[in-house]
Amino acid sequence: MGAVLKPATPAELAEMIAAAEAPLEIIGTGTRRHIGHPVQAAATLDMSGFSGIIAYEPEELILDVQAGTPLAEIETMLAARGQQLAFEPPDFSALLGAAHSGSIGGLVASNLSGPRRIKAGAVRDHILGVHGVTGAGNAFKAGARVVKNVTGYDMPKLVTGSWGTLAALTSVILKVLPAPETEETVVLRGLDDAQAVEAMSLAMQSPCEVSAAAYVPDEAVYLxxxxxxxxxxxxxxxxxxxxxxxxxxMAAKSSATTWKAIRDGAMFAGNPRHPLWRISVAPSDAPGIISALRDKLDIRYLFDWAGGLVWLEVPPSHDATEALVRGSFRAGHGTLVRAPEATRAAVNVFQPQEAALAALSARVKDAFDPRHILNPGRMYRGL
Incomplete structure (x- = not known):
C-alpha cells in the first residue's frame, strides 16, 4: 500500500499535487471507492481533512461546505431547518459494504441522484460553485453563492460527475430547497413491466406533480x-x-421508508458477489431490456425514474455479462456500480464513448490534468 497524503489546507493540497511524480488516488470517506476501474496509484490523497460548513444561508437557500464534510452531517443540519438536497442523494453504504454514506465532495464527483431526479434534476443542476486544485497543481474557484449569468465554461458542472479525474475538490456551493411538509405514495398492484411503465408515464404526464415513480417487480408501482x-x-x-x-x-412514514429503500438499492444489498448495473434509457425501452435478458440470465431488477433508470443485478461472472447487458439497449448508458476488482479491471465500467466524445474527453483531461496523475483510468482507460 502506498503513502497516504492528508492535506489540511488548499495551499498544502496544491503543493502535494504539484510535487507528485506518480498517480494519486483521491478519496474522501471511501464510500464509492469501488465504483469504476481500479486506480493504480502510488499514493492516496485523503481529502477528509476538508470538513466543515463554510456558510449556510437558509433564507437564501445556499450552502457552502468543505468537500470532505460527511453527507449525513449536512442532511441533519438541513432537516433541522426544514430544508433538503432536492436531488435526494442515495446512500450506497449497505450496497457497497462501506461504513459511511459518503462525503459531499464524493457525491458531487459521482453526480449520483435519487428518485426525485425526474422532478428536481440531478446533482449537476444544483451545483453553484466549486473550489479545488487541478492535476497541474493549480488552485481554482468557479461559480459563487450568487447565481448570475456568465460566459465561458461552466466548470462546476464540468467537474460534477468526473469521479476525481479532473480535480481534487476542496469545497462546493449548492442550492438547497425547502423540504415538503408531507408525502404520500399511491400504490398500484398487479401490473407487468410494460403496464407499469405505461402507468408511470401517465402519472408523470399528468398535472399531479408526481415527485418519484418506481416499479418493484411482483410487488407494485409506487408514485x-x-x-x-x-x-x-x-x-x-x-x-x-x-x-x-x-x-x-401509503401514508407518510411508510412512504418515506419505501423510497429510502428504492433510493439506496436496498433490495440488492444482500448479494454482494452479484454484479449490479444502473442503466439509463428512455422509459419506454425498459421493459424490452428486461425481456431481452430474462430468458438468458437469472436477473433481478427495479425500475426508477418512471422507467428511465433500470437497476439490474446479474449472476456472478468474470465479465459481469457486459456484452449481453450493453447489447440489450441501443440508446442510453449503463454503469457497473458493483463488481469484484478483477471484473472492474476487465470490463468497461462506464458506457463506452463514441470517437468524437472520447476525443473531447481526452482534451478536457489534458487541460485539467496534463500529467494524468488524478485517478487515472478510473472512468476510461488512458484518461
Whole structure:
C-alpha cells in the first residue's frame, strides 16, 4: 500500500499535487471507492481533512461546505431547518459494504441522484460553485453563492460527475430547497413491466406533480406525491382518476421508508458477489431490456425514474455479462456500480464513448490534468 497524503489546507493540497511524480488516488470517506476501474496509484490523497460548513444561508437557500464534510452531517443540519438536497442523494453504504454514506465532495464527483431526479434534476443542476486544485497543481474557484449569468465554461458542472479525474475538490456551493411538509405514495398492484411503465408515464404526464415513480417487480408501482397536506390529498384523488385503476395509499412514514429503500438499492444489498448495473434509457425501452435478458440470465431488477433508470443485478461472472447487458439497449448508458476488482479491471465500467466524445474527453483531461496523475483510468482507460 502506498503513502497516504492528508492535506489540511488548499495551499498544502496544491503543493502535494504539484510535487507528485506518480498517480494519486483521491478519496474522501471511501464510500464509492469501488465504483469504476481500479486506480493504480502510488499514493492516496485523503481529502477528509476538508470538513466543515463554510456558510449556510437558509433564507437564501445556499450552502457552502468543505468537500470532505460527511453527507449525513449536512442532511441533519438541513432537516433541522426544514430544508433538503432536492436531488435526494442515495446512500450506497449497505450496497457497497462501506461504513459511511459518503462525503459531499464524493457525491458531487459521482453526480449520483435519487428518485426525485425526474422532478428536481440531478446533482449537476444544483451545483453553484466549486473550489479545488487541478492535476497541474493549480488552485481554482468557479461559480459563487450568487447565481448570475456568465460566459465561458461552466466548470462546476464540468467537474460534477468526473469521479476525481479532473480535480481534487476542496469545497462546493449548492442550492438547497425547502423540504415538503408531507408525502404520500399511491400504490398500484398487479401490473407487468410494460403496464407499469405505461402507468408511470401517465402519472408523470399528468398535472399531479408526481415527485418519484418506481416499479418493484411482483410487488407494485409506487408514485410519490409531496407538498402541503391539502394539495397532496387533492392530487392523489386526481391521480386516481388519471390512472383509472384501483389504488392504495401509503401514508407518510411508510412512504418515506419505501423510497429510502428504492433510493439506496436496498433490495440488492444482500448479494454482494452479484454484479449490479444502473442503466439509463428512455422509459419506454425498459421493459424490452428486461425481456431481452430474462430468458438468458437469472436477473433481478427495479425500475426508477418512471422507467428511465433500470437497476439490474446479474449472476456472478468474470465479465459481469457486459456484452449481453450493453447489447440489450441501443440508446442510453449503463454503469457497473458493483463488481469484484478483477471484473472492474476487465470490463468497461462506464458506457463506452463514441470517437468524437472520447476525443473531447481526452482534451478536457489534458487541460485539467496534463500529467494524468488524478485517478487515472478510473472512468476510461488512458484518461
Amino acid at each position: 410519490r406525491l409531496e407538498g402541503i397536506a391539502p394539495s397532496v390529498a387533492y392530487r392523489r384523488d386526481q391521480l386516481g382518476r388519471v390512472l383509472k385503476r384501483p389504488i392504495e395509499v
